[in-house]
Amino acid sequence: MVNGMRRYGLDPKPHIPWAFVLRASRNGKTSTARKVGKLFYDMGFLSSDEVVTCCVTNLIGELSGHIGPKVINQFELGLGNVLFIDEAYRLIGDSFHKEAIGELVDVMTKPRYAHNMVVILAGYSDEMEELLMVNPGLRIRFPTVLEFPQMAPEECLKLLEKLLSKLNISLSISTTGEHKAAVLDVLKQLIDSKGWASGRDVKTLSQAITELVFTKAGEAEEISGSEGLCVSYKELMDCL
Secondary structure (H helix, E strand, C coil), X not given: CHHHXXXXXXXXXXXXXXXXXXXXXXXCHHHHHHHHHHHXXXXXXXXXCCEEEECHHHXXXXXXXXXXXXXXXXXXXXXXXXXXXXXXXXXXXXHHHHHHHHHHHHHCCCCCCCCCCEEEEEECHHXXXXXXXXXXXXXXXXXXXXXXXXXXXHHHHHHHHHHHHCCCCEECCCCCCHHHHHHHHHHHHHHHCCXXXXXXXXXXXXXXXXXXXXXXXXXXXXXXXXXXXXXCHHHHHHHC
């Protein structure tokens, strides 16, 4: 679209979405914002691919008259860049929070900011949907929704095995059978929990297993060969 419009001498900038709702788990939100920033920078729509991260506390003032200037200040910091508002659903709250939402909607209409930056509201799917219902103007200002589903248990296990294999660590559970089924069941419970962060938590699990394996190796009287780098079913379940 961008190249096509430019080929006909048209400016694509006013026609490209610049405000997004990112509905996802904790994992991957910031990296997604960086990729969006690089994409828009490479297309010539931003002066840099920098991601300016802010939280709801950066938008809320102690007094009613303080909120507008705080919202504008964050937009000034994000001008020409990506303004990434993480856990934006925390804007759901008292009158001060509603005022901040109103200020956000109002600022989005100002020519100084419209299409001269990228704004991303990020958070969990259900909470972000609830946020968009608080003020009808939000859904209008943020019409483009990016949603990333959680990794499946099998994908988490494959990622874990891949991360561990880089240090020659293997899991003793077989590709089929009760042990693998039990591990996948625990992973499913973790995925369904509120705080699970997919790839990030799998990496944390990998680090815990790595620490366990090499602590055991350091305490052993002699090197036991490749078998010493094998994680038992019990050890894996303890780490989970």
